[in-house]
Amino acid sequence: MSYQLKKNMKVQITSDFWKRYRELVVNEVLPYQWSVMNDEADIKIAHEPGGNAQDSKNSHAIENLKIAAGIKKGNHFGYPFQDTDVYKWLEAAAYSFSYHPNDDLKKITDNLIDLIADAQDNDGYLSTFFQIDAPERKFKRLQQSHELYTMGHYIEAGVAYYQATGNQKSIDIAIKMADCIDHNFGIDEGQINGYDGHPEIELALTRLYEQTENEKYLKLAHYFLNQRGKNPEFFEQQNIVDGIENDLIDGMKYFEPKYYQSAEPIIDQKTADGHAVRVVYLCAGMANVARMLNDMELLEACHRFWNDIVQKRMYITGGIGSTNIGEAFTYDYDLPNDTMYGETCASVGMAFFAQNMKDIEFKGEYGDVLEKELFNGTLSGMSLDGKHFFYVNPLEADPDITKNNPSRSHAITQRADWFGCACCPSNVARLIASVDKYIYNVKDNTILSDQFIANKTIFNQGIKIEQSNNFPWTGDINYKVENEKNIDFKFGIRIPGWSQDKFTLNVNGVENKNLVDGIVYVDITDINTKIELKLNMDVKLMQANPLVKYDFGKVSVQKGPVVFCTEETDNESPIWTYQLNTSGSITSQFERKLLGGVETITATAIKNPISDTTLYREYNKIKGVETELKFIPYYAWANRENGQMQVWQNISN
Amino acid sequence: MSYQLKKNMKVQITSDFWKRYRELVVNEVLPYQWSVMNDEADIKIAHEPGGNAQDSKNSHAIENLKIAAGIKKGNHFGYPFQDTDVYKWLEAAAYSFSYHPNDDLKKITDNLIDLIADAQDNDGYLSTFFQIDAPERKFKRLQQSHELYTMGHYIEAGVAYYQATGNQKSIDIAIKMADCIDHNFGIDEGQINGYDGHPEIELALTRLYEQTENEKYLKLAHYFLNQRGKNPEFFEQQNIVDGIENDLIDGMKYFEPKYYQSAEPIIDQKTADGHAVRVVYLCAGMANVARMLNDMELLEACHRFWNDIVQKRMYITGGIGSTNIGEAFTYDYDLPNDTMYGETCASVGMAFFAQNMKDIEFKGEYGDVLEKELFNGTLSGMSLDGKHFFYVNPLEADPDITKNNPSRSHAITQRADWFGCACCPSNVARLIASVDKYIYNVKDNTILSDQFIANKTIFNQGIKIEQSNNFPWTGDINYKVENEKNIDFKFGIRIPGWSQDKFTLNVNGVENKNLVDGIVYVDITDINTKIELKLNMDVKLMQANPLVKYDFGKVSVQKGPVVFCTEETDNESPIWTYQLNTSGSITSQFERKLLGGVETITATAIKNPISDTTLYREYNKIKGVETELKFIPYYAWANRENGQMQVWQNISN
Ligand SMILES: [Zn+2]
Numbered sequence A, B: 001m002s003y004q005l006k007k008n009m010k011v012q013i014t015s016d017f018w019k020r021y022r023e024l025v026v027n028e029v030l031p032y033q034w035s036v037m038n039d040e041a042d043i044k045i046a047h048e049p050g051g052n053a054q055d056s057k058n059s060h061a062i063e064n065l066k067i068a069a070g071i072k073k074g075n076h077f078g079y080p081f082q083d084t085d086v087y088k089w090l091e092a093a094a095y096s097f098s099y100h101p102n103d104d105l106k107k108i109t110d111n112l113i114d115l116i117a118d119a120q121d122n123d124g125y126l127s128t129f130f131q132i133d134a135p136e137r138k139f140k141r142l143q144q145s146h147e148l149y150t151m152g153h154y155i156e157a158g159v160a161y162y163q164a165t166g167n168q169k170s171i172d173i174a175i176k177m178a179d180c181i182d183h184n185f186g187i188d189e190g191q192i193n194g195y196d197g198h199p200e201i202e203l204a205l206t207r208l209y210e211q212t213e214n215e216k217y218l219k220l221a222h223y224f225l226n227q228r229g230k231n232p233e234f235f236e237q238q239n240i241v242d243g244i245e246n247d248l249i250d251g252m253k254y255f256e257p258k259y260y261q262s263a264e265p266i267i268d269q270k271t272a273d274g275h276a277v278r279v280v281y282l283c284a285g286m287a288n289v290a291r292m293l294n295d296m297e298l299l300e301a302c303h304r305f306w307n308d309i310v311q312k313r314m315y316i317t318g319g320i321g322s323t324n325i326g327e328a329f330t331y332d333y334d335l336p337n338d339t340m341y342g343e344t345c346a347s348v349g350m351a352f353f354a355q356n357m358k359d360i361e362f363k364g365e366y367g368d369v370l371e372k373e374l375f376n377g378t379l380s381g382m383s384l385d386g387k388h389f390f391y392v393n394p395l396e397a398d399p400d401i402t403k404n405n406p407s408r409s410h411a412i413t414q415r416a417d418w419f420g421c422a423c424c425p426s427n428v429a430r431l432i433a434s435v436d437k438y439i440y441n442v443k444d445n446t447i448l449s450d451q452f453i454a455n456k457t458i459f460n461q462g463i464k465i466e467q468s469n470n471f472p473w474t475g476d477i478n479y480k481v482e483n484e485k486n487i488d489f490k491f492g493i494r495i496p497g498w499s500q501d502k503f504t505l506n507v508n509g510v511e512n513k514n515l516v517d518g519i520v521y522v523d524i525t526d527i528n529t530k531i532e533l534k535l536n537m538d539v540k541l542m543q544a545n546p547l548v549k550y551d552f553g554k555v556s557v558q559k560g561p562v563v564f565c566t567e568e569t570d571n572e573s574p575i576w577t578y579q580l581n582t583s584g585s586i587t588s589q590f591e592r593k594l595l596g597g598v599e600t601i602t603a604t605a606i607k608n609p610i611s612d613t614t615l616y617r618e619y620n621k622i623k624g625v626e627t628e629l630k631f632i633p634y635y636a637w638a639n640r641e642n643g644q645m646q647v648w649q650n651i652s653n
């Protein structure tokens, strides 16, 4: 069956672009993050956005586990969900073994599994903050305790680690955890009829179900989705019993149910509201449950959330979350470029949501968004050296503003070593390390080539596909499909939205341009099939819907899936005084030595003079100087001198 | 002497524009505010910006005084400086008697003076919060206690009331207060060598000195100015003794000394930093002290603050304070139109600063800024019905944003009944009621006609000046100068910056265009002199310095001193999709029935269609529809349907 086909797919990534990032994860990101979590790195923890402060140079994440395991003494330190940094790191490490086996690392991760097992309570519970400092409050303030979120992240990591290494303990921990949750939550007498303030467990349980095939976990995920919002007072009621003032995270009691997607049942929610990461984690889990249970109401809710986000609430970089206050969505078409959030985790979560929607139905729009996240909104969260991270990914930034205007100081302009709330760094690591899973989807008798990441892949039944390209820099995509057993199957190729105006696709020399929902399907009948796809890699000027106030009268520059930005270091400050000539020349060139090798773009523009000190004067059409404006890929910004950056450009005509 | 001349000037305002506002103060504003302060109004107190919340429908301001006086029992309610609402209201009432004697009101205010006297401690101290609820903390946490700010406001009111009515008690209270402060503050053993976190007392003491001619008060003001910032740790040290956690106003302990203009001596401060109202109150007092003591260092500081604010930190409406966080200045050229503050009080304080600088030296720029504040930034703080108020005066607003984007929700789009921190309503009232004092300045042998507010004024020595005009709607300004004793004097007329490109000034038929620092001086030698001034009332498109990122590529519309804006109610939503045609026609017309009678402006513009639901698409030059864009004066916005407003307009060419 198709599911087996998928499960057994063996993908070897050959893409230069992605190999660089994946080796970076192994060689730099994982060792660096491990040293940080062990408090062995000489780092500065950023006072990051949203007031997530932590007055320490230490993460303490491993230390917390050691204390919970009884190996060390002391108090818990950090956010109640600090454990998740370790779990997402472990998950990234597990994925890395598939392309870069590493005995030294595996020794560390095996020992880590032992430590986690030791930290776990006999009943399966594991959340070091509560175990160490507040055992009497377990499951008592779910609005902000993140307990199921925390365990959910372990479950994901445990499943991945088991799949990568066969380590039995790693999956046993996950099962014990899920059983603990299943025991404590539900509609039976003595159970908590509620859910976590931060969705994640739903997604985790579907992965555990896929691995174990134990329907109990799928049912539990379904229960959490159905229960959510049925009693909008649930969190408030728990808070009252727990002592209304005793916030675990200062101020969280003030957030409305809508912030937690619990103001009404999910299937009744019309728009994607509240904390952005919560929304997309919820959706990613919901898509899986909808598929596995064929639940049409949940599927409809998935579509509703998807359309609202993608059509009305997403930045051109894939960023989501229009306000720094609460890291949250605001309302349709409200997309300010500076007071926005665009959390790295939210883009990662959106990639999960897209991926899981593809598993339900093949439509090009899912891959389009996934591609947007992969080449823009997620990658921008990590520096090229793998050791610095953004939490917030603005589309417009200026070090002076960050330093001197507190209304906008949440958007830092240089990536930080680490954060007090360090959810993002390990999230981007696990996405990169698992990007091989995002290339193909298999369903019934169809293989979908969704992402243009060069690879060699072996499917079931002797099917082998080699995809070669130099994406995202060039648009020639070549496939060699081997079908030695001459199986009848369809091979679908997503034609990105940005290329549907111009592409050619030849199958053994015969053109096929028949688009169905953004996908061209090729019937594979021969033993060897050669497919040549040429995508439209013209540099495109993009504009936003006029309802987006903040982008009105501006353009952004895109080539293929990559969104470009201007930086002060390549241009003359202030960069907003350039006006791009939309009728002028625009060229691109690959610069091997720049930023690890990137395409850059040069456009003609007018640079307006800063000629006097008058603050206001009578208007006269500015006579600027014709010059050039240089662009680099958005994901690579802030890897050189600190300076201004913007995605949306003023225009001269 | 010139000082006497000034003191004895009798100004009768004949301007239709200002008579309407001044009668509004008497007939609506004062009775309304009195009922609010007596908790007799059926109002809703707004949850206003900066988190200045107060969960009550009552002001309690009069009740606090009654409790302090021993007439009532209970606790203090409201901010520690709640008393100042009463004092500024009293000051406004005092001014109103000069143009609208009112026995009923005077009975109320005389009784109020009695109440205040009863509330005052024997040693002169008066701050009801501390008297009622925290007597042991008097003068112990000056960073946030506002005690000298509070007493300063009474001193200003007391002087004004004495001058208006001769009520001896009113000035005696002020003198007792000032003596109390003089006793407690200074460099002697046992005195507090410090100052208030919120400047105001400096200005008040100069007014008390002017009235009493007792140099002690001037010296005390000078001391406060000199001491400020000498020990940047002063507030922190007090806070530690008072108990670091015991904030009087939640969170104020976190603000840096710079916020309170106490990071370094004032004479060393390079830029106008911190809380905007504090800065301009400080400057208004400093200008008086510099003048009275001929202190060149303080004068230089005045110039430095003035230039930094006016040339680099002021909105075109006169608004100041570029961030809602702390109601504060940010840095040069940082003038966002939405996350800004532009507190009404800050514009009022800037008017004071300008007025007091004029008293030092005659330069047109002071009157230019004063005029800008009078016709824009201050008036916008009050509705046309006199019963609704803005705290924040943004240059761009949208009810959807206010409601749904918490990063910008501080800028409300409909004026509120009242505020928990109600500093602004009575401030605008006292400015309007005393606007007669802003028209002329007298110095040596020169009378300066600074503001074009039609009036008949009698000076000393038989000099009478009648100024007639229909300003700000038309630019014909006519003076009849009677000089029956044939005194030799100069009559200076400020030519506004916006008219210096085009004006005619005829003195008994002879043209004079000799500008000195923005002023034309006329030698008055005849007994009757007729002066005809024609100002340039062309509608002007204005642009900001390109360093102002947020206004780049935009224009605003100004006619005379009045800044105009577009509102959703006159145009089609969303208003940002209009692009004004800078080469098109632009006309103005007076609409007698609109908004109490205002000039409106109509400009040709392109309206861009909202045609599809695609969030991003390839750029193609928008083909909009040619149409008209209608403007109303900025000060009159938000007096009709709730809707979008903007001062800076997109342009089409
Ligand atoms: Zn994150």
Ligand SMILES: [Zn+2]
Binding pocket: B343, B344, B345, B346, B391, B422, B423, B424, B425, B427
């Ligand atoms: Zn105010």
